[in-house]
Amino acid sequence: MALLEVEGLTVAFRRQAGLFRQRTMEVIHGLELTVDAGQVVAVVGSSGSGKSLLAHAIMGLLPDNAHCSGSIRYDGTLLDAARVSELRGKEIAIVPQSVTYLDPLIRVGKQVRHAASAGGGEGERLQKQVFARNGLAEETARMYPHELSGGMARRVLASTAIISGAKLIVADEPTPGLNEAAALETARQFRELADAGCAVLFITHDIQLALSFADRIVVLYAGTVMENAAAADFAGDGERLRHPYTKALWQALPGNGFKPLGGSQPHPDMLPPGCLFAPRCCHASEDCTSQRPEFMPLRDGAVRCFHAS
Amino acid sequence: MRSRDNHSLLRLMKALLWKALRLASLLAAISIVSFILVSNSPVDPVQAYIGADMLVVSHEQRELIASYWGLDDPPAEQFFRWGSALLHGDMGVSMIYQQPVTEVIGERFVSSLSLMAVSWLLSGIIGFTAGVLAAMNKGRWLDRIIKWYCYALASTPTFWMGLVLLIVFAVWLGWFPVALGVPAGKLAEDVSLLDRLRHMILPALTLSIVGISSIALHTRQKLIDVLESDYVWFAKARGEKGFTLFFRHGLRNIALPALTLQFTSFGELFGGAVLAEQVFSYPGLGQATVEAGLRGDVPLLLGIVLFTAIFVFAGNAIADVLYRTVDPRMKERGTL
Numbered sequence: 001m002a003l004l005e006v007e008g009l010t011v012a013f014r015r016q017a018g019l020f021r022q023r024t025m026e027v028i029h030g031l032e033l034t035v036d037a038g039q040v041v042a043v044v045g046s047s048g049s050g051k052s053l054l055a056h057a058i059m060g061l062l063p064d065n066a067h068c069s070g071s072i073r074y075d076g077t078l079l080d081a082a083r084v085s086e087l088r089g090k091e092i093a094i095v096p097q098s099v100t101y102l103d104p105l106i107r108v109g110k111q112v113r114h115a116a117s118a119g120g121g122e123g124e125r126l127q128k129q130v131f132a133r134n135g136l137a138e139e140t141a142r143m144y145p146h147e148l149s150g151g152m153a154r155r156v157l158a159s160t161a162i163i164s165g166a167k168l169i170v171a172d173e174p175t176p177g178l179n180e181a182a183a184l185e186t187a188r189q190f191r192e193l194a195d196a197g198c199a200v201l202f203i204t205h206d207i208q209l210a211l212s213f214a215d216r217i218v219v220l221y222a223g224t225v226m227e228n229a230a231a232a233d234f235a236g237d238g239e240r241l242r243h244p245y246t247k248a249l250w251q252a253l254p255g256n257g258f259k260p261l262g263g264s265q266p267h268p269d270m271l272p273p274g275c276l277f278a279p280r281c282c283h284a285s286e287d288c289t290s291q292r293p294e295f296m297p298l299r300d301g302a303v304r305c306f307h308a309s
Numbered sequence: 310m311r312s313r314d315n316h317s318l319l320r321l322m323k324a325l326l327w328k329a330l331r332l333a334s335l336l337a338a339i340s341i342v343s344f345i346l347v348s349n350s351p352v353d354p355v356q357a358y359i360g361a362d363m364l365v366v367s368h369e370q371r372e373l374i375a376s377y378w379g380l381d382d383p384p385a386e387q388f389f390r391w392g393s394a395l396l397h398g399d400m401g402v403s404m405i406y407q408q409p410v411t412e413v414i415g416e417r418f419v420s421s422l423s424l425m426a427v428s429w430l431l432s433g434i435i436g437f438t439a440g441v442l443a444a445m446n447k448g449r450w451l452d453r454i455i456k457w458y459c460y461a462l463a464s465t466p467t468f469w470m471g472l473v474l475l476i477v478f479a480v481w482l483g484w485f486p487v488a489l490g491v492p493a494g495k496l497a498e499d500v501s502l503l504d505r506l507r508h509m510i511l512p513a514l515t516l517s518i519v520g521i522s523s524i525a526l527h528t529r530q531k532l533i534d535v536l537e538s539d540y541v542w543f544a545k546a547r548g549e550k551g552f553t554l555f556f557r558h559g560l561r562n563i564a565l566p567a568l569t570l571q572f573t574s575f576g577e578l579f580g581g582a583v584l585a586e587q588v589f590s591y592p593g594l595g596q597a598t599v600e601a602g603l604r605g606d607v608p609l610l611l612g613i614v615l616f617t618a619i620f621v622f623a624g625n626a627i628a629d630v631l632y633r634t635v636d637p638r639m640k641e642r643g644t645l
């Protein structure tokens with residue numbers, strides 16, 4: 001059963017251009033994805049593809065100058081501003097991207113306990129437990145954010161979501177800076193949360209880590225989803241994959257030929273008129289440069305490409 | 310943990326020692342510069358001392374006065390005499406008050422202190438609250454009113470503000486006395502606390518109204534930054550809102566900078582007091598400063614200059630120590 005359904009999500013920023021003109025810059029375009037209870041869905045994409053904005057849109061906490069359209073549903077009901085404000089921290093939790101999300105003047109143990117739904121002694125017990133689980137020494141709780149190493153900060157941030165008791169957990173790149181063992185341990189905890197019935201949206205740019213424990217992979221490129229695939233589709237030569245970009249990502253991995261993909265992701269200010277991937281696509285045809293392909297279901301997944309089969 | 314605390318205590322001591330050294334050299338420099346300025350001033354101390362009685366004083370009497378105060382000796386000799394007495398704790402005798410300088414400063418400072426303390430507290434509390442309200446209502450009418458008020462006041466000279474208050478409340482409305490620290494013609498023992506308070510209200514108000522704007526604008530900007538920070542965003546994402554959110558993350562992060570600003574404003578506070586006391590003929594240290602300057606009372610002027618330097622320095626030192634002991638990020642850093 002789908003706990004989170006995102007449909008046609010579009011996010012644009014208003015910007016002052018000159019004295020009287022306002023320009024809008026669309027950074028997320030018609031984004032679709034669903035996460036079921038019990039599932040880990042990994043969102044993979046390079047830097048600037050809109051991963052964090054997607055997470056912030058789900059939390060209902062986009063910046064003031066952002067305009068958001070499309071629909072986000074939680075547990076079958078529209079997640080409007082009032083509802084999301086009611087559910088934040090209780091049913092929906094986020095693991096933010098960096099240590100700057102911790103208050104510099106409050107000891108980290110206390111901040112983690114603030115996130116626990118249970119207060120008092122029970123909150124403290126849970127915090128100790130989750131710290132121990134994450135390989136954080138007991139005295140870490142008494143430290144201030146600036147005293148944490150990058151890896152400790154990630155684990156503290158992850159602890160806030162784990163302790164919250166939320167049913168939907170959005171993790172925005174919780175693993176960079178962790179060594180492989182620690183990253184796998186973090187991944188395992190999110191897997192366990194999913195196995196216990198949570199829906200986990202795991203944002204990362206590490207496709208290999210995502211494949212090691214996620215059920216589905218959502219490939220983000222230039223603000224939209226190019227492909228939605230089962231983790232199992234990433235196998236062999238990538239023949240089961242649907243989109244040229246996904247295939248290129250797969251083939252760029254060390255075990256699969258290490259073939260790098262030339263070019264770079266377009267900036268939201270200078271998007272190509274047709275398929276967003278066309279400038280880098282070796283299958284691009286005439287249509288591809290003039291029209292945007294729709295996001296279409298295909299073989300138990302979905303893809304945004306005219307020539308997918 | 311323990312050893313880190315000891316470490317930061319040691320660093321604090323080191324910082325304080327540095328501060329003491331800096332204060333000593335500052336005071337020495339200030340003494341020399343002020344002495345040079347005063348001994349080259351066009352004011353003739355003898356004439357200033359005698360004042361209006363000049364006509365009935367003979368040339369011999371003039372000489373006598375000058376030699377009594379040592380005014381004929383070379384400036385360098387006067388300075389060393391004054392300096393070595395100072396090192397023994399003797400600041401000399403005020404020419405115009407005929408009283409040891411320490412006593413004059415002591416008495417005057419007490420009456421200025423109440424004035425300054427009241428306006429310091431008032432401007433701190435009102436300014437902080439106004440800044441918080443403005444930031445919480447950023448861009449709305451309340452914010453605009455507060456901002457407009459602050460900018461208008463930031464460019465208002467203290468003495469002008471004092472004159473306006475004086476004309477409106479004392480002259481037109483007659484709510485408060487026009488001048489002086491106590492009712493004229495009353496014996497000292499008949500002066501009640503209420504009298505003193507009534508005489509203090511207008512000068513204190515003048516001082517605090519001018520002091521409000523800097524703390525309000527500073528607090529407003531700080532709180533706006535804090536409200537836009539990642540950690541407030543994350544607190545909202547954890548479901549915190551309203552008063553809890555403000556108390557846990559807003560207030561904590563703006564209180565320290567505001568307090569620090571208030572402590573570093575002792576210089577402006579004293580400068581404002583000089584002008585406000587002049588407008589209201591309030592018998593404080595500020596007024597004594599003006600008198601000493603105009604009438605060439607060198608020992609008193611030098612004494613006041615040194616005293617205010619220590620006063621301002623103390624404010625800065627308190628601000629610094631506060632930061633070091635309260636902000637966890639500062640405990641780690643040892644540099645001054």
Ligand SMILES: Nc1ncnc2c1ncn2[C@@H]1O[C@H](COP(=O)(O)OP(=O)(O)O)[C@@H](O)[C@H]1O
Nearest residue numbers: 013027046047048049050051052053054063268
């Ligand atoms: N507040 C903002 N104002 C304008 N543009 C923004 C803002 N936040 C993000 N963007 C733009 O949106 C795009 C996606 O950003 P983000 O979601 O942070 O990427 P990711 O997390 O995938 O690295 C980027 O091009 C970025 O420049």
Ligand code: SF4
Nearest residue numbers: 275278281288305306
């Ligand atoms: S639509 Fe065309 S350009 Fe875009 S990915 Fe498919 S083949 Fe390549």
Ligand SMILES: [Mg+2]
Nearest residue numbers: 051052097173
């Ligand atoms: Mg990001």
